[in-house]
Amino acid sequence: MREVVVGALFIAVAALTFVKAENKTVPQEAPIQITINPEARVSVALAGTLPDPVPCGTAADFSVKILNQGFVTSRLEAEFVGGTPAGVNLDFHPAPLKGVREEIRHLRITLTKPDPTDLTITFKAHNEIPDLGGRDRVHFVMHCVQTR
Amino acid sequence: MHAFTLSVSRRHFLALAGAFAGAQFCAAVESETSELVPQPYFAGVNRILEALARLGAPVAAADAQRIAALANQDDSAAVDAAEIILDRYTLARLSLDVDGTGRIAMGGAQRTLVEQGWRMFLVRIANPGGRTNSLNFASESQGPGSMMSWTMAPRAHMGDRLNKGPVIEKMWVMSRMHESSPVPPRDQDIKAIQLSGIPVEYRIIELFSRDAGRHSDKFTLYTFPKDGGYSYDSGHRDIDFDCLPSRLVNLAVCDADGRGCVASLAIKDRQDRVYPPQAMRVAPDLYFQPQIYRGDGETILLPDGEYTVESKRGPEYLRCTETVTIDASHTAIKVKLQRWIDPAQWGWYSGDTHIHAGGCAHYSSPTEGVAPETMIRQARGEGLVIGDVLTWAPSWYYQKQFFSGHAISPPANLEHPELQVANDASLRPHPTAEDTESILRYDVEVSGFPSSHAGHLVLLRLKDQDYPGTKILEDWPSWNLPILRWVRSQGALGGYAHCGIGMTTDSEDLPNYEIPPMDGIGTQEAIIDVTHGLVDFLSGCDTNPVAELNAWYHMMNCGLRMALVGETDYPCISDERMGKGRSYVRLEHRPVADAGYEDWVRGMAQGRLYCGDGRSHFLEFKVSGRSSGEGDLSLTGSGILEIETLVAARLEPEPPADLAAFRHGLNGWHLERARIGKTDTVPVELIVNGIAVDKATFIADGKPRTINFKTPIIRSSWIALRIFPSSHTHPVFAIIGGRPIRASKRSAQWCRTCVDKVWEVKSPFIRDSEKPAAVEAFDHARSVYETIATECEIA
Numbered sequence: 050m051r052e053v054v055v056g057a058l059f060i061a062v063a064a065l066t067f068v069k070a071e072n073k074t075v076p077q078e079a080p081i082q083i084t085i086n087p088e089a090r091v092s093v094a095l096a097g098t099l100p101d102p103v104p105c106g107t108a109a110d111f112s113v114k115i116l117n118q119g120f121v122t123s124r125l126e127a128e129f130v131g132g133t134p135a136g137v138n139l140d141f142h143p144a145p146l147k148g149v150r151e152e153i154r155h156l157r158i159t160l161t162k163p164d165p166t167d168l169t170i171t172f173k174a175h176n177e178i179p180d181l182g183g184r185d186r187v188h189f190v191m192h193c194v195q196t197r
Numbered sequence: 198m199h200a201f202t203l204s205v206s207r208r209h210f211l212a213l214a215g216a217f218a219g220a221q222f223c224a225a226v227e228s229e230t231s232e233l234v235p236q237p238y239f240a241g242v243n244r245i246l247e248a249l250a251r252l253g254a255p256v257a258a259a260d261a262q263r264i265a266a267l268a269n270q271d272d273s274a275a276v277d278a279a280e281i282i283l284d285r286y287t288l289a290r291l292s293l294d295v296d297g298t299g300r301i302a303m304g305g306a307q308r309t310l311v312e313q314g315w316r317m318f319l320v321r322i323a324n325p326g327g328r329t330n331s332l333n334f335a336s337e338s339q340g341p342g343s344m345m346s347w348t349m350a351p352r353a354h355m356g357d358r359l360n361k362g363p364v365i366e367k368m369w370v371m372s373r374m375h376e377s378s379p380v381p382p383r384d385q386d387i388k389a390i391q392l393s394g395i396p397v398e399y400r401i402i403e404l405f406s407r408d409a410g411r412h413s414d415k416f417t418l419y420t421f422p423k424d425g426g427y428s429y430d431s432g433h434r435d436i437d438f439d440c441l442p443s444r445l446v447n448l449a450v451c452d453a454d455g456r457g458c459v460a461s462l463a464i465k466d467r468q469d470r471v472y473p474p475q476a477m478r479v480a481p482d483l484y485f486q487p488q489i490y491r492g493d494g495e496t497i498l499l500p501d502g503e504y505t506v507e508s509k510r511g512p513e514y515l516r517c518t519e520t521v522t523i524d525a526s527h528t529a530i531k532v533k534l535q536r537w538i539d540p541a542q543w544g545w546y547s548g549d550t551h552i553h554a555g556g557c558a559h560y561s562s563p564t565e566g567v568a569p570e571t572m573i574r575q576a577r578g579e580g581l582v583i584g585d586v587l588t589w590a591p592s593w594y595y596q597k598q599f600f601s602g603h604a605i606s607p608p609a610n611l612e613h614p615e616l617q618v619a620n621d622a623s624l625r626p627h628p629t630a631e632d633t634e635s636i637l638r639y640d641v642e643v644s645g646f647p648s649s650h651a652g653h654l655v656l657l658r659l660k661d662q663d664y665p666g667t668k669i670l671e672d673w674p675s676w677n678l679p680i681l682r683w684v685r686s687q688g689a690l691g692g693y694a695h696c697g698i699g700m701t702t703d704s705e706d707l708p709n710y711e712i713p714p715m716d717g718i719g720t721q722e723a724i725i726d727v728t729h730g731l732v733d734f735l736s737g738c739d740t741n742p743v744a745e746l747n748a749w750y751h752m753m754n755c756g757l758r759m760a761l762v763g764e765t766d767y768p769c770i771s772d773e774r775m776g777k778g779r780s781y782v783r784l785e786h787r788p789v790a791d792a793g794y795e796d797w798v799r800g801m802a803q804g805r806l807y808c809g810d811g812r813s814h815f816l817e818f819k820v821s822g823r824s825s826g827e828g829d830l831s832l833t834g835s836g837i838l839e840i841e842t843l844v845a846a847r848l849e850p851e852p853p854a855d856l857a858a859f860r861h862g863l864n865g866w867h868l869e870r871a872r873i874g875k876t877d878t879v880p881v882e883l884i885v886n887g888i889a890v891d892k893a894t895f896i897a898d899g900k901p902r903t904i905n906f907k908t909p910i911i912r913s914s915w916i917a918l919r920i921f922p923s924s925h926t927h928p929v930f931a932i933i934g935g936r937p938i939r940a941s942k943r944s945a946q947w948c949r950t951c952v953d954k955v956w957e958v959k960s961p962f963i964r965d966s967e968k969p970a971a972v973e974a975f976d977h978a979r980s981v982y983e984t985i986a987t988e989c990e991i992a
Contacts, residue, residue: 087590087645088557088769089698089718120650122958123716131243134236148650148962165395167240176701177717178864181558181772182485183251188244190237190393
């Protein structure tokens with residue numbers, strides 16, 4: 050009987066571990082989706098759920114899904130439109146693109162104050178002309194959690 | 198006891214009422230805004246003001262400047278001040294309570310609409326609960342049609358009823374919230390905006406009026422559950438409007454010689470609102486351009502009022518602005534175009550070899566892009582003689598139907614008259630006397646194809662647009678050389694588009710010897726293909742000019758010849774207008790129909806051309822009596838070359854207020870980047886084998902001027918002139934003793950290293966089945982450049 054219980058526990062733990070591992074690898078819909086058209090113009094849109102608020106001073110991680118129709122192998126660049134808001138840091142120094150159809154990169158934003166902050170970020174490929182008509186930018190409101 | 202009486206006139210009453218209402222408004226604003234954090238408030242406001250400007254309905258310039266200053270002030274007093282300004286543009290003030298209950302109050306905007314036109318207003322949303330669900334604010338009757346806002350194309354829509362008459366009668370207004378998107382579940386076909394969660398935000402509502410006069414309709418605030426589902430009515434209110442009548446205004450558009458023609462017209466009212474509004478346009482009017490293209494004898498609908506009309510017709514014409522008043526006794530606008538230069542007087546005819554009718558900024562629905570009737574209208578309105586409309590991967594299967602293998606100059610008819618009727622019944626196409634002077638040729642850009650990683654190809658004068666044995670794009674070769682061989686086999690021309698892309702280095706020197714990253718879609722494989730004799734041209738003037746010219750110079754220093762032509766890549770690199778980058782080809786006669794197009798393309802390939810932004814022109818260019826494209830200048834030995842040019846350029850009389858910012862914001866070539874300081878002069882440089890060996894300056898006032906240079910040469914060389922970065926001649930090749938040009942060992946080594954770099958970056962995208970042939974072709978290029986390097990006399 051004892052062996053049966055231990056065996057059942059083992060199976061349960063293994064199953065939980067498997068489920069956890071699966072959850073980790075199941076691709077979540079990236080909150081930011083970039084499309085590089087065949088002419089290398091970079092357009093961007095909000096696609097998935099924004100990450101939950103993190104403690105102030107901690108970087109929030111945004112997955113960026115890149116659909117590359119232009120075989121572009123340069124580096125993507127991002128910056129705030131109209132200058133960096135006070136107390137905000139944008140970290141986006143991704144590896145150059147591989148030119149393949151779909152890739153994921155990560156963008157990190159750190160807020161130091163818990164107030165809601167409206168962010169507009171523009172994307173482009175290095176040394177490239179941005180997309181036209183405002184399609185190169187995405188905006189959202191973000192806040193962080195005051196821990197003290 | 199005295200009775201106390203107070204005499205209150207109507208005027209006093211209104212003043213007191215206004216003061217009371219104002220005080221109420223201010224108190225309400227103050228209570229709502231005192232807790233507002235300025236950053237998200239102003240970030241949202243600035244975005245909305247940008248959107249209004251993009252829709253052709255900007256707020257007054259003074260208000261925009263004041264709000265920009267308040268945004269920098271960044272405190273609650275600034276928010277209060279901005280609220281007062283924005284109220285003047287606000288149709289309704291919506292409030293959402295914490296429980297989702299909504300209220301509607303009137304904003305301070307003048308509620309004026311336009312018959313058969315669109316107007317934009319702000320909607321203020323107070324959201325103290327920080328809700329992030331979706332919301333819609335809409336008129337009840339919803340008008341005679343509904344729009345797909347992301348395509349800017351209307352589709353008729355009406356409920357299935359037996360007796361539509363009374364319903365149609367009520368449908369005088371149509372509304373939509375700007376940037377609304379489908380609400381889940383998406384099959385509901387209901388759109389709404391998503392709230393950001395900040396306490397106060399602004400959005401844009403667009404209103405169309407079918408009728409003139411005073412009208413009222415019920416507006417309803419709908420809110421939607423956060424996780425989708427059906428909306429509930431959170432509040433409603435009747436709103437009345439004054440709808441100004443519109444008049445059919447006749448347009449008389451005359452060229453400098455008095456003949457009727459098509460021109461670019463940007464029509465704005467005193468508030469800088471654009472007509473017809475960009476928020477709702479149907480081809481041939483495009484939403485991404487403030488201007489429209491109208492021909493002599495055509496019309497536009499305008500309400501009574503004062504307008505500024507800016508007329509242009511490409512860079513060879515002066516930009517004219519005049520103020521006109523439209524009322525019962527003034528129902529016509531006369532446009533008399535003025536040229537500052539007519540290159541055709543010297544035999545030069547313009548062309549833009551890279552324009553698109555589908556993809557990038559174009560409509561994607563109901564058609565994929567626009568039809569030749571719309572493209573020819575734009576070409577005529579920009580004074581372009583030749584327009585090469587290139588079909589490419591997006592919209593390939595739709596647009597390729599327009600390929601005929603012939604030059605065309607169709608009437609500028611409406612491609613979908615029923616859509617025009619639905620949107621604005623005024624436009625009736627009218628032919629003009631100059632219509633035959635612009636030609637379109639449908640051809641191909643290899644973009645979005647398997648080989649596009651190696652650089653995009655512009656293919657001109659094709660007889661067949663499908664690569665042999667292919668049925669779909671994915672069947673095409675995965676590198677460019679086989680395509681160029683096929684192009685040559687049918688007597689067509691092939692070159693590399695937007696040639697500066699992927700070629701930018703840190704150095705801004707010309708020439709420079711840094712190896713480009715080759716990570717884009719420009720010249721890249723051209724460096725290999727030119728050694729196989731299969732590159733007819735590089736196509737530029739629309740990207741980094743140093744990156745464009747550097748590779749061209751190095752290849753020509755190796756004795757490899759190709760033209761540099763001007764292009765716009767409209768509307769991908771720029772949606773401003775076609776013909777921003779141009780080639781001017783010298784011909785004996787104006788090119789007309791197929792034969793004219795043949796002559797123009799042949800002249801381009803032979804080098805009887807200069808390219809640029811059309812703001813400067815090399816009307817004559819001779820090296821010891823030989824013009825470019827007339828064959829080599831054969832010499833028996835070294836000597837002095839005499840260079841003569843007739844050159845003209847025209848800067849605007851005053852430089853832009855912030856010249857540095859203006860230059861920084863420019864993509865591609867522009868004469869303003871050549872202006873010397875704040876003077877009205879520009880330099881013209883003599884280029885020998887890629888090096889500027891002499892320079893003269895001249896006044897860019899539009900007058901042609903003769904400039905002479907002399908330069909010694911001791912070996913076979915190429916000689917050209919440039920006004921950097923505005924125009925560039927094709928070279929004259931001076932050949933001494935029959936020896937080929939071997940002008941620079943460093944150039945040959947640069948090209949040789951580039952071959953390896955291109956292989957390193959691009960070969961992973963070449964199919965395994967095609968790699969052996971590619972290896973052989975790249976090895977051939979390496980060998981050619983190594984041999985040339987050994988043949989060069991100088992480093």
